Amino acid sequence: MTVRILLCDDHAVVRAGLLALLGSAPDIEVVGEAGSGEEAVAMAAKLKPDVVLMDLQLGSGIDGAEATRRITAARRTRGTRVHVLVLTTYDTDADVTRAIEAGATGYLLKAERPEELFAAIHSAAQGRTTLSPPVASRVMDRMRGAARPTLTDREQDILGQLARGLGNREIARALFISEATVKTHLGRIYAKLGVDTRAGAVAVAKEQRLLP
Structure with a gap:
């Protein structure tokens, strides 16, 4: 056929x-x-x-x-x-x-x-x-119910700001940290969630109920 x-x-x-x-x-x-x-x-x-x-x-x-x-x-x-x-x-x-x-x-x-x-x-x-x-x-x-990734309090904070649609500069201002620090934390968040984009991180975080 x-x-x-x-x-x-x-x-x-x-x-x-x-x-x-x-x-x-x-x-x-x-x-x-x-x-x-x-x-x-x-x-x-x-x-x-x-x-x-x-x-x-x-x-x-x-x-x-x-x-x-x-x-x-x-x-x-x-x-x-x-x-x-x-x-x-x-x-x-x-x-x-x-x-x-x-x-x-x-x-x-x-x-x-x-x-x-x-x-x-x-x-x-x-x-x-x-x-x-x-x-x-x-x-x-x-x-098999693989364990959810464990995020630090700061990574949770940044992920929450990410979900609000804020850019790196806005996140840095909101959390009183540098943009370089935001980028470092984002890299760790991406690695833990198995993604390589901001949208992917938010999608996985919502799916695994990692957002407040």
């Missing part, structure tokens, strides 16, 4: 590479390309592919997780069989959680080998879950 694919990535070069790669598989057909989340949602409704190959970071507009949520919501209401397979470079807890909660059937990293991608596409088309090994490990750790 040939699996019909819709590609969604905001980088034209990446889409071209995926198009060439998937074109080498006789049982996979790319029926469309989307450069944004909004475009992917519209094209998924129109083309009704078997699988949407979805990146997470899509520049301006909605991101891949929100696009996934809209596509899977439409699948439930319209009775279509479109599945979303996330293909991304991001594997933080926050990214994985948002994608899975949005309804993604699988979560694959772009570092995987082509044959792994082909297998994941066929699994997704049949509604079966495929996770890259690092992602699967994160999910298992969460299911």
